[in-house]
Amino acid sequence: MDVVAHLEAPHPAAAVFAVVDDLGTYPRWLDIVPRADPVADGAWLVDLRGRLGPFARSKRLRMARTEREPDRLVVFERAEGDGRQHSPWVLRAEVGPNGDGASRLTMRLHYGGGLWGPVLERLLGDAIEHSRPRLLALLDDR
Numbered sequence: 001m002d003v004v005a006h007l008e009a010p011h012p013a014a015a016v017f018a019v020v021d022d023l024g025t026y027p028r029w030l031d032i033v034p035r036a037d038p039v040a041d042g043a044w045l046v047d048l049r050g051r052l053g054p055f056a057r058s059k060r061l062r063m064a065r066t067e068r069e070p071d072r073l074v075v076f077e078r079a080e081g082d083g084r085q086h087s088p089w090v091l092r093a094e095v096g097p098n099g100d101g102a103s104r105l106t107m108r109l110h111y112g113g114g115l116w117g118p119v120l121e122r123l124l125g126d127a128i129e130h131s132r133p134r135l136l137a138l139l140d141d142r
Helices: 013-020 023-029 117-141
Strands: 002-009 035-038 044-052 055-069 073-078 089-097 103-111
Touching: 002 117, 013 023, 013 089, 013 103, 013 117, 023 035, 023 044, 023 117, 044 117, 055 089
Parallel strands: none
Antiparallel strands: 002 103, 035 044, 044 055, 055 073, 073 089, 089 103
16 A cells, blocks of 8 residues: 655745654654654654544554655654564655745655555545644644
């Protein structure tokens, strides 16, 4: 499953990047991430939680930053470190200027497993819609 979302932000790219570069900020603006805690090796333990009607799912992932170009690009990938094979999760955030001090954020999420399937896609769609005003409010407050 691949999901792509865009956001036009009336903030400079550096300000938007500062938020998406830190998984610790995600619980403040993305409903499906109730918790993201840094761990000693620079990775994060990220809890994902979603509810669709009477069904709820939760998952804890260890995510590591695997690529970073300051103020422009950050990539986080699942990296459990337990020697077992896990379904891939890859989050890619790209930020670029969009004229007059504004910027455009493009986020891509790839999930390579089948466990969550269409439920996850629907949850993500809803979460993205709810997250846009919360992310903009967070940027306004900074």
